[in-house]
Amino acid sequence: MRSHQAEVGDRHACDAIIDARSPSEFALDHIPGAINLPVLDDAERAIVGTLYAQESAFEGRRVGAGLVAANLARHLGGYLADKPKGWRPLVYCWRGGLRSGVMVYWLRQVGWDAHQLVGGYKRWRGHVIERIETLSPRLPLTVIAGPTGSAKTRVLQALERHGAQVLDLEACASHKGSVLGALPGVAQPSQKGFETRIAEVLKRLDPARPVFVEAESRKIGQLAVPLPLLARLRASPVIEIDAAPPQRLAYLLRDYAYLGSDRPALAASLARLRELHSNATIARWQGWAEAGALPVLFEELVRLHYDPLYARSQRTHFFAWDQRRRVAAGHLDDDGIDALAQRILAAS
Numbered sequence: 559m560r561s562h563q564a565e566v567g568d569r570h571a572c573d574a575i576i577d578a579r580s581p582s583e584f585a586l587d588h589i590p591g592a593i594n595l596p597v598l599d600d601a602e603r604a605i606v607g608t609l610y611a612q613e614s615a616f617e618g619r620r621v622g623a624g625l626v627a628a629n630l631a632r633h634l635g636g637y638l639a640d641k642p643k644g645w646r647p648l649v650y651c652w653r654g655g656l657r658s659g660v661m662v663y664w665l666r667q668v669g670w671d672a673h674q675l676v677g678g679y680k681r682w683r684g685h686v687i688e689r690i691e692t693l694s695p696r697l698p699l700t701v702i703a704g705p706t707g708s709a710k711t712r713v714l715q716a717l718e719r720h721g722a723q724v725l726d727l728e729a730c731a732s733h734k735g736s737v738l739g740a741l742p743g744v745a746q747p748s749q750k751g752f753e754t755r756i757a758e759v760l761k762r763l764d765p766a767r768p769v770f771v772e773a774e775s776r777k778i779g780q781l782a783v784p785l786p787l788l789a790r791l792r793a794s795p796v797i798e799i800d801a802a803p804p805q806r807l808a809y810l811l812r813d814y815a816y817l818g819s820d821r822p823a824l825a826a827s828l829a830r831l832r833e834l835h836s837n838a839t840i841a842r843w844q845g846w847a848e849a850g851a852l853p854v855l856f857e858e859l860v861r862l863h864y865d866p867l868y869a870r871s872q873r874t875h876f877f878a879w880d881q882r883r884r885v886a887a888g889h890l891d892d893d894g895i896d897a898l899a900q901r902i903l904a905a906s
Contacts, residue, residue: 562662564648564673566685572648572673578657579650579679587750589650589682590758595633597626597657630664643669650675650682683750689757694786696765699725700906701791703773703872703882704799706736706864707806709813709890709898710772713799716899717770723763725771730755733779735772736864737830740779742816752781768906773876795878797902801887803860809890810856818850831863 569575575592577584580603584594598606602625610618641647647670651657654677665672675681702710711728718724732746733739740746747755763769771791774783783791801809817824825847832840839862846855873879883905887898 562666562673563676565676566682568673569648569675572646574645574647576647576649576661577651577679578661579652583652583679586748587683587754588679590754592650593637595629595637595661597629597651597661598622599629602629626660630661634668638665641670644671646671646673648673648675650678652678653680654678686750686754686757689760690753690784691786693760693763693765694784694790697725697760697763697787697790697794698765698768699771699790699794700768701773701794701796701876702770702799702902703796703876704801704887705806705868706860707810707890708799708801708887709809709895710799712813712890712895713899713902714770714772716896717902719896720899720903722903723767723769725756725759725763725769727756727774727783728772728778730759731778731781733781735774735778738814738817738824738827740827742820746779746781749781753784756784756787770902773872775871775875792875793877796876796882797905798882798884799887799898800884801890805887805890805894807853807857807860810860811852814852814856818852821848821850835863 564572569589575589577588577592577594578597579588579594580596580598580600581594582600584592584596588594602622606618606622606625609621647665649658649662649665649672651659654675658674658678662672662674677684702713704710711726711734714724714726718726728735728739730747731752732741732744734741746752771794773796774788774791776783776788825844828840828843828847831843843855843858846852846858876882885898885901885905888894890898
């Protein structure tokens with residue numbers, strides 16, 4: 559670091575990272591590990607912006623200064639109250655301008671060795687994009703494929719427990735990837751937040767060792783897989799899990815058991831398949847959903863929707879599909895998944 563300015567690469571040398579932006583900006587995406595200490599909250603930003611636009615820059619600054627002073631006082635009496643004299647925080651805002659600048663000024667007046675991130679969050683965002691674009695083409699990916707119910711995500715987790723490198727895109731997306739893949743009570747991150755999560759995983763991977771990743775379509779829920787990473791995934795070798803339909807159905811009934819607790823929501827989610835299936839089929843599925851008849855519902859969904867879609871899409875999505883290796887699965891319970899992961903490692 560030089561003076562009180564810092565670059566993205568200096569963040570690990572600091573004791574804390576402070577995001578001085580508003581709560582809504584912070585929620586959209588932020589540097590991992592940052593704490594949000596807004597100089598102006600969302601409502602206050604709107605007030606100051608209106609004054610700038612409708613009255614004058616002077617009036618906006620006058621009112622804004624008072625709001626900033628009050629917020630800084632609150633932070634000094636709260637999160638900052640117990641920080642020692644030698645504490646070194648890194649502060650950023652949107653572009654490394656006024657909001658982070660005023661906070662750094664007052665923190666340094668107190669006596670802390672505060673630094674301002676040059677370029678702010680915008681510089682961080684460029685760092686994330688550059689990392690994904692640079693690292694994705696070098697990833698030694700092995701794609702784990704298999705029809706719905708093959709326990710691919712659980713296999714990835716087992717591979718990681720056995721010491722393998724794993725890129726779990728569905729964990730980054732907070733979504734299971736299918737039409738019924740929304741996690742109960744868990745919102746997906748923003749697209750920018752999704753990419754930040756991916757970039758953080760990529761930086762920890764050793765390009766000299768294999769990296770296992772689940773076969774994914776272009777989107778996981780509402781989020782798009784970054785194009786450089788998607789291109790690498792499409793061109794990578796594939797291992798396909800070969801599991802019998804009864805074993806897959808049993809696994810799905812365990813893995814999606816929570817869907818039975820909100821039957822109206824399950825029925826509503828099935829409406830998104832109307833463009834692919836007849837009204838009569840959708841009505842039948844929704845009726846089963848409302849009745850909590852998950853075994854018959856899942857059996858038909860797999861047989862009439864997921865399996866045909868899988869058969870049509872894989873050769874198009876994965877360039878090495880015809881050269882894929884197949885690994886047989888037995889029972890997809892905990893022991894069976896662990897054994898399957900070990901067979902995949904042996905076949906890699």
